[in-house]
Amino acid sequence: MSIRPLFFLFTIFLSLLLSNSQTVDESPSAYEMLEKYNFPKGMLPEGVTGYLLQPDGYFEVYFKSDCEFKVAKKYLAWYDKKISGYIDMGKLKNLNGISVKILFVWIGVTEVDRASETEIDFFLGPISASFGVSSFEDSPKCRRKIDWPNTGLVI
Numbered sequence: 549m550s551i552r553p554l555f556f557l558f559t560i561f562l563s564l565l566l567s568n569s570q571t572v573d574e575s576p577s578a579y580e581m582l583e584k585y586n587f588p589k590g591m592l593p594e595g596v597t598g599y600l601l602q603p604d605g606y607f608e609v610y611f612k613s614d615c616e617f618k619v620a621k622k623y624l625a626w627y628d629k630k631i632s633g634y635i636d637m638g639k640l641k642n643l644n645g646i647s648v649k650i651l652f653v654w655i656g657v658t659e660v661d662r663a664s665e666t667e668i669d670f671f672l673g674p675i676s677a678s679f680g681v682s683s684f685e686d687s688p689k690c691r692r693k694i695d696w697p698n699t700g701l702v703i
Contacts, residue, residue, distance in 0.1 A: 577596070578592060578596045578598075578599040578609050579592055579596065579687065581599065581601060585635050585636070585637055585638065586637055586638045586662050587638070587640070587660075587662060587668070587684075588668075588681055588684040588685060589684075589686075589687055590683075590684035590685050590686045590687050590688065591660070591668075591684050592609065592687055593611070593615045593617050593627060593687055593688045593689065593690050594687045594688070594689050594690065595611050595612055595615065595690060596609055596610065596611060597610045597611060597612055598610045601635070604634070605634045605635050605636050606632070606633075606634055607632060607633060607634070607635050608630055608631070608632045609630070609631050609632075610629065610630055611627060611628075611629050611630070611631075611690075612629075613629055613690075614626065614627065614628055614629050615627040615690035616690060616691045617688040617689065617690055617691055618688065618691075619648065619679070619683070619688075620679050620680075620683040621683075623648050623649065623650070624648070624649040625646070625647070625648050625649075626646070626647040626648070626649070626654060627645060627646055628644075628645035628646075629645075630645055631643065631644065631645035631646055632644045632645060638661065638662035639659070639660070639661055639662070640659060640660040640661075641658070641659045641660075642658070642659075643656070643657050643658055643659065643660070644656075648670070648672060650672075650675075655672040655673065655675070656672065656673075657670055657671070657672055658671050658672065658673060659671040662681075663678060665681070666680060666681055666682075667679070667680060667681065668680075668681055668684065
């Protein structure tokens with residue numbers, strides 16, 4: 549076998565290998581998926597590192613670390629490093645890993661409904677609160693936490 553056919557085969561193999569390694573992951577981001585289900589992207593804080601979405605609507609969203617931020621400039625929210633639940637058009641249910649501080653108590657958010665084009669309802673067990681969609685236009689930034697040693701106090 550001469551060198552010319554070998555070189556030709558090697559060139560084809562190399563070009564296929566390089567074209568496959570340069571493909572870009574075109575799957576939508578967690579923020580884009582949220583918008584496909586009629587929720588604003590700002591319901592997720594910045595820093596999503598990945599997500600899982602199964603055909604039955606079960607989802608998991610992953611962050612680098614736990615995240616604390618203000619909701620509607622009024623309430624303190626907490627997202628665990630991993631949040632999960634079920635998503636359907638305009639509805640999040642069976643949520644885990646999301647809490648809101650009311651007075652001095654953290655209460656888990658169990659469900660979120662897109663009530664209308666302008667309102668989103670949050671359910672914390674039997675308690676509910678409505679917020680304008682405009683409160684979630686931009687993804688919030690996680691607050692920096694300072695853990696004071698031996699006190700359990702986090703600022």
